[in-house]
Amino acid sequence: MHRRAQVSPPLHLESAVNSAVTASVERCIARHGRCPEALIEILHALQHQHGWLSPPALAAVSRGLALPLSRVQGVASFYHLFALQPPPRHRIAVCLGTACFVRGASALQQRLVQDLAPGWQLEQLSCVGACAQGPVLLVDGQIAGLAAMELLAPAAGVS
Amino acid sequence: MAQIRCCTASGCRAAGGDALQQALQQARGHQGLSPAALSIKAVGCLRLCGRGPLVALDPADGGCQKLYGAVPPASALALVQLTLAPHAPGAAAALAAHAVDGDHPFFALQQPVVLEGLGRVDPESIDDALAHGAYSQLQRCRAEARPEQVRACIRRSGLRGRGGAGYPTGLKWDTVALQPPGPRLVVCNADEGDPGAFMDRAVLEGDPHRLLEGLAIAAFAVGAELGYVYLRAEYPLAIARLRRALRQLRQRGLLQGLDLQLRVGAGAYVCGEETALLASIAGGRGTPRQRPPYPAQQGLFGRPTLINNVETLAAVPAILRRGADWYAALGTGRSRGTKVFSLSGALPHTGLVEVPMGTSLRTVVETMGGASGVKAVQTGGPAGGCIPSALLDTPIAYETLAELGSMLGSGGMVVLPEGLPMPQLARYFMGFCAAESCGKCVPCRAGTVQLAQLLDRFCAGRGSAGDLQQLEQLGRMVQATSLCGLGQGAPNPVFSTLRHFRHEYEAACGGAPR
Structure with a gap:
């Protein structure tokens, strides 16, 4: 890193x-x-x-x-969750748990890498336990399933 | 009384449950109703997480409950009308598309024991929990039973550790209780980290007092005066609800000399391993240590320590209430009682199911989950394996799944679709283990990385017969020589996919020479 x-x-x-x-x-x-x-x-x-x-x-x-x-x-x-660097303004994390993986989280992650807006940091998580909603994003700490993602997409630069 | 129960667990929240609950309260106000005339109750998981946000209506006429899923806030008024007048034709038609069939096998085949309070109890109210019988067994134990009687009951019930290892719970309680005199501790392992597992989260978020009652009973049975719940930081709602529940418990004076503390992890999968978990509670790096001595003999702060998983402890109050024989009558062979599974992946009905041990995988995945075209079912998380569709008639038990090269594990069950290449799945889990390896022992730290690199070749379709041989050799070495379960289990997804889907690895050989 x-x-x-x-x-x-x-x-x-x-x-x-x-x-x-x-x-x-x-x-x-x-x-x-x-x-x-x-x-x-x-x-x-x-x-x-x-x-x-x-x-x-x-x-x-x-x-x-x-x-x-x-x-x-x-x-x-x-511990992964302790930050030894100042935090970015906004963070968006892709859940890469098994269920999210099976439902295309890697593709979502790749798309985010390309389209990320300035000020946003892309991270990954192993499982947030919202497996039934997958693929799931954590946008500034809030879980967002596919439905909510459409609302958040413009902010995070997801097209 | 007419009532609308709203699921407020993480799954439904992610699907917009908060907005729906607010809209329901507004709709009640518009109808000029008081909370006494129509109660809108926040409850825990209503099971079918994939159709969130879920609400259950208990109609005014005392008829049976109706379940609705994926409800937008705009439908709140119709829900209120339908609860008050169960035969209101307009409202029923408006909601038809959101109706969930409560008689579907997904619900009908469930046998709630651990989950019996979920969806009924308000997780933020101790009064509601008490009204549903919480802490009655704890008080009965203290008033009427000796610790050895409680332990004998758990032993007779046949309950085994639900965290994955399946160690007999009564035996573990005895071991801790029979250590030389001195202080003992109890610890609840709520560090549910397996990808695809969310059973414990549902209990923590939906019925925290049941877990705390189980933990307090365990403390009584082994003679402990101090207990910890170690909860992963990735579950903020569970942390908030457990914290509130502990505060309520102290205020009511129900702990009676028992001190229960919450410890929050900081994002390390390895802390689910018991000795690593104890190191983390003690404020250190979460690295495991050699066993023996087992924590039951020498655990936290060097004291005999009982460590049980959330689901194990949450089963205890029900076992005491209904009797060891009742619990032991459920299940099969050496696996008694019920098991909670979190069903996810490529299937229509995703969510939580609790079924008696011995139920077949096919019943859970196809009949209850509605899956079709299943390639395999992944159980047991990163230390587990894949069971191909041809073997889905296997009854679920600790031994049967282990014989197939997988494991029962903590209860994650991920349905894999036809098109998923198995080397890719094995690579996914190996990447997970490599990232989560604590680095203390070399076989796990270096072996998982090497295995991941070998798997990369198969994913890219340029493996060789030599790679295949090396994969198996190195896998066996990592399995045999790693310090803890993380490394010992890491090659399992490779072995199980090699056992049932070897042709996919062979098809990925013979490409470009290395």
Whole structure:
């Protein structure tokens, strides 16, 4: 996967940004418990707030839980749903579960690759469990079956 | 009382269920009716997910329920009129195209045990769940039974693990309960990740209190005071409903000293494997470890830990209520009771079915599902296999499906159409396993990638006899030497398609030389 170049804030702002991140991390730790078992819950809460897990946030979690940064980074990078890069404006995910696959999800995916509008990121999922509606798309987190897809199509640039 | 039950599970939501429910409420208002005169009730899965959004009408005259599917919001008024006046001719005609035949085998052959509350209970209301009998068995256990009596009942019922492995549930409960004195834990595995499986999601979304009752009974039976539900993050509605149900349960004081916690996964299929799941609950990378020691002996935080799947636990209250002998009378051979399947793929009636063990695959797929021109049925997810149409008369049981080179698995059942090339399906599953391999052991991490590359040649029609030999050799090696079920099961789709559709692989050989 290509890592997007990260834009650093100007030097005089960096410490302010970092202390804001640290404060937010501390609030999450206070809510979920200052123990290693709470690590995944804390990462979920941080990602929910900020949209992704930035390097300063992971470093602050490591300090707050007194865990090696390697452990925090290792857990964050293990799970598919933790984002280590800033999120795109919109995301559209194709479900590639067996039922969706049998009903032509790969063809749908290929069409989306060609027709994707700017600002949209195409992702894939293994199964969202809406197998009876397949092929299914997840448009900004909302499940869309074939019927709803027609409404959403113009937004995502699907023709 | 007249009532309209709206399915609010994920499937019907994806098909526009929310808009329909709003339109129904508006239509009720237009008719000048109060919620007391016509109740519009949000319920769990009404089974025929492919025709969503589904609504069930319970008419004012107490007649039998009517089911409607794929209903647009514009038909809301007709639905309201028909519920109030079951013989309103205009409304019945307007809805004729959306009527679903409730006597069709898809419904008639079902035997709801795990799913008995789905479509009836409001999943967001503990009062409604209590009115339907939730927690009555838990309270009966606490008041009248000793833990060993509860365990004996489950043992006698013949219930086996519904997550796929089929380990006898009563035996597992005994093993945990009989460990040396000290704290024990219970864990519900709700990390339903097999593509094509949505049984557990339906229970979590449609009747969460039944699952929590089963988990609390299990905790009572093994002497645990702490329990976890590990739920995958891909099921946001199930998470919200379970969270709400847990909150209601605590507020009512029904837990009595038992602490139940929800843990949400973060997108790792391997966490469905029990030791990986425990590592993830403990806040680590979800990688499996060598067994023994089994979690029943040494599990979460080193304590004896009972791990059961959603469907297994959700069957427990019904078994206690109706008796072990009643449950054991259902089913066949060493597979007792009922099994829930999620039916999807190339067939007209897709959705959830619950049938007694021993029902034939043909009954489920063709009679209930209405499939025709079936090439094969895929069961057991990425560790399962394909059963060709000629063998569809096989009765469904743990042993029979394993003998055919597939497995019962967690309950995903995908019908494959005539035109689907089998090497392509095997390649699809191998790609899935390669992407989901946790990377801890080499056979799985590297073997699945190599197998996928070999399968690519067959998909492109340029395999060779040597490739075929290598596919089988490498598959056997990955199966024999991988650390956990993910790697051990990964070659199964290849083996099962080779066993029943070898000619398709051979036809893909002898093309351009390598």
